[in-house]
Amino acid sequence: MTETTQTSAFRTFRGDTGAPLDPELRSIIARFVVLAVLCAGVALLNENFLSVANFTNVLRQASLLFLIAAGATLVIIAGAIDLSVGAILTLSACVAAGVIHATGSSGLGIATALAIGVSAGLANGILVAGLRLPPFLVTYGMLWILSGGALYYMGGIPITGFPREFRFLGSGFLLGIPVPILIMIAIALAGSVVLHMTMVGQQIVMMGANRAAATLAGIPVRRNLICVYVASGACAGLAAVVALGRVNSADPGMGDPLLLPSIAAILVGGTSLFGGTGTLLGTALGALLLTIVLNAMNLLTIGSAWQPFATGIVLVGAMLADAFLNRRRS
């Protein structure tokens, strides 16, 4: 390798025939294999695992985790971070619940959730891109502000019971498939198309890989940053609608337990925390992997105290595996 790339001044380029498999594709395949092996193993140990009821439940749970992580994946690929997704979900869900109870309109409720998500994302984007504040601080501050807003709005009393048509998005079925899973597939596809098949997607990847180089290449870095934050907020708003439909109740603590698992799903999915690499398909697989591990532990009656431990093992294991594979390749 070195003699062809480093020393020769002659034309050593010989097309793409010698090109290795695209690293992102390779990382997806690796995760898919791990997932399949994991499923087969758990299925052998416990016959309930592959039952329709259990598997549907796993997929539903994973889809919520994916939705909240999807937009945040784009933010991380772009070289920033969004810690406010859990809080955006909370506030969107609470206010949407209030609107539905006040007006009886499901459509208005959905619109409210999405509008709050988009607005919060826009605020994050403007603070980070426009005022050049550090993403970690902005979205961490936003986490507290939005959580506080939800607490204030709810006044300590959860809102429960929503119309059937509103709950459809969270707990309905279409053609025998749970709707959240369809939403997950749709978002994963749409997001992947944007990321890999549009110019803006490529710009987002490249500005995550080297912000300064992208700026000097005339990439509209600030506009793109605002866009990914808005996408992240919108995904959290959509996740709020799904969550409300599933649990049929809104309370000001509902988003908190989702933030750290969503970051875990993104990282397990192969997205670099430093930006510049990552896929939405990876985040979907990461969400599935983490959910299945926890589900398997429940089925195998391993104490719940071991669950965070398992999440940590999966996370560090994924990092180790990637590091090992990359080292072997080079």
Add this chain to the structure above:
Amino acid sequence: MLEESGTEGPVGIDRGVADPDVGVLSAARADTPRPMMVLNGVSKSFGQMQALSQVDLEIHAGEVHVLLGENGAGKSTLIKTLAGIYAPDAGEILLDGNRLVLGGPSDARRAGISVIHQELALVPHLTVEENIVLGREPRFSIPGSIDRRVQRETAQRALELVGFDGDPRGKVANLTTARQQLVEIAKALAHRSRILVMDEPTASISERDATNLHAIIGDLKRRGVAIVFISHRMREVFELADRVTVLRDGRKILTALPHATTPELLIKAMVGRTVGSFYQRLERFVAGEVILETRALCSAAGLVDMNIVVRSGEVVGLAGLVGSGRTEFARAVFGLDRRTGGEVLLHQLPLPADPVRAVRSGIAFVPESRKEHGLALTKSVCDNLTLPALWKIFPHGLRSRRRADQVARGLIERLRIATRSTRQPVRTLSGGNQQKVVIGKWLPIEGNRRLIIIDEPTRGIDVGAKAEILKLVEGLAAEGCGILMISSELPEVVGFCDRVYVLQSGTVRGELSGAHLTEEAIMKLAVHHDS
């Protein structure tokens, strides 16, 4: 023209060879006491680059020893070696005749060597007193406590020596640069330093503060402190120095007595002629219409009234010392730094300060630092080669990998970039090939009246790649592009540019072309002749 800079200096003298005309000190050495510090054949390299080679230097008690040299001559490496920041690869440093091994900056301080860098190293939120005793606070009988009274007395004594008139208990952050410098000197004295090394201390302070500093230096000298001083102000050199040493390309060219030499001779010694061949222009083109014109351009980064014109088919150089405003000018034109006055006209039309607009109007900016600003190192050759031209390659916003690969393949063949495939990470390429990517990525934005800004295009790459890159730049000029080239390599500037602006302190000090364009002329304009 000299063949080899180390064997004979351009003014006919060499280290150790007595020459009454320029006043080399070897003859006088017998009368003077033994030098306080001696450097014998000190060498230091970073990878391929030889930063210091076989430097001999003597520093005597009670002398002001000025180091002169253009950018990259090795001055900074030399003082960092004295400061214990770099360990020399070869050679030795003797202090009072004993071999000195510096394991780090604290060893140097213990040996009595204090270095005052251009970026001052004080802790801004501590008081003046605290800064002065920092690192050797007087201990009180209770472990871990500091004896404030002794601290104050120590600080006071040192501050008196430098004539500090501010509040010793005020925070350093609130002091002017000149006062902070005095605190640094006081700190060095409190630490009983015998050798004080100062890197361009007068570059960033006012004339009055500089005069004050000169007086203090004179005072320290009388107390037997040896002062090593980097300066680009010729007048200062001649007023202050007891001896002057000129470095070039990491070698010592000469050591001279100021009264026995002239600014012209010193400048000649500084520029010399770099060893090895460099690219010669194949042809010159007739300058066409004006592409870029700036009128009294000022920027937040320190540009003052910059008037520069670049015409079609012309290679215009920006020369000057580090910090003279060359890169800052490029950044202001491109819209990376805030402009605070004046205007930038591209093809006679005002160009707003926005990098996105600059790229879309055809401006190319090849930055100085490949790794920081030029390349996304983890991404592929293809990703990097298509970055600035994504809008041109995919006008409808939809990206196709095949199309991107096709564009990248064309550039790889045209520039002869040595890579296995378009998908290879760009970090695995050699420096020269990386530089080709940094320049080549601007080629898909076609157009024959473009402005191409290139900052240090040949730094850190081998001779072959250098020639290829300059040939490429020349080809762009032949097509009618206007080239604005920033370079610290004077032979390259003189040999390659049609016209050169010499900058100093953020403004244009002079414009040279034709027979007037010589290395000596550039250096004469680049250094400070007065204040």
